[in-house]
């Protein structure tokens with residue numbers, strides 16, 4: 001549906017070329033919700049703005065259903081842009097227009113008759129549950145309501161794609177939840193492909209099917225959401241997951257953590273699992289079978305898109321061979337294991 005091919009973007013500041021995006025390759029499938037997550041300044045907004053050519057890529061291409069946007073003339077590009085609605089962190093509504101007139105704007109610009117505009121706006125008001133606010137002005141609305149107006153306006157021309165730039169970052173948790181639900185139903189009911197960018201792992205966990213991690217202008221990891229959460233590969237992804245699951249190694253342990261195993265040292269592991277691989281029986285079995293001790297230091301179980309995902313930080317003690325066998329056993333049973341370090345303790 002959306003193919004980004006070898007896309008780079010440079011800004012020239014004081015005659016110096018500063019790269020904002022470096023050789024991005026990414027495919028968003030039709031009807032999927034694809035999230036791009038990264039820290040501030042990673043290049044998220046630049047990337048999403050390149051997708052609809054609000055920003056011209058310095059190199060590379062963007063193809064929508066196989067058609068290359070970078071090669072289009074102005075009229076063709078205008079038409080292609082109508083297939084891509086966009087919403088923003090700060091809503092970008094016209095303060096002088098009421099809700100109805102904000103939603104109607106793209107239809108007016110496209111030259112539709114007023115009867116057609118009215119019929120379409122009524123549909124969109126119903127879809128976004130704004131019918132009771134039709135005559136209000138943006139300043140009279142809450143953040144969540146303003147974002148719903150922005151969504152209705154973005155959908156006015158029945159686009160195939162919705163681009164969301166930090167759409168919930170200015171909202172309180174309750175409005176965030178409602179907007180994410182609305183985006184999910186737009187995707188599910190209307191079959192609209194969604195590309196969203198965010199710095200919040202919770203957004204990704206709630207609605208994205210797949211996710212790309214962007215760091216310093218590069219996509220460094222592309223995964224489905226459950227995989228990313230249970231088995232992040234890059235340090236940036238690990239940090240994002242850690243922050244979102246509120247899983248920190250307890251401070252006393254962290255202070256003692258060593259990178260090398262010494263005799264009698266306890267091994268600190270992060271164990272993650274999802275779906276079928278339940279943790280309790282496996283851990284009970286480990287203790288019996290391999291004669292090791294396990295001390296659970298942290299545990300978090302949550303449901304991500306109907307799948308149970310568990311993450312634990314444990315200390316495992318025993319002779320080195322038994323510890324190694326235990327780790328192998330966990331991995332054979334589909335759990336993800338990462339050695340975080342070793343602690344030497346006096347017992």
Ligand SMILES: Nc1ncnc2c1ncn2[C@@H]1O[C@H](COP(=O)(O)OP(=O)(O)OP(=O)(O)O)[C@@H](O)[C@H]1O
Nearest residue numbers: 011013020038039040041042043044045046047199
């Ligand atoms: N118009 C511009 N001129 C020069 N540099 C720019 C411009 N826009 C963005 N940049 C630079 O490009 C990099 C990426 O910026 P971008 O806004 O895409 O980041 P972001 O991931 O969206 O960050 P945030 O989460 O803070 O919104 C930053 O280093 C930024 O300073």
Ligand SMILES: [Mg+2]
Nearest residue numbers: 044045046166
């Ligand atoms: Mg941004």
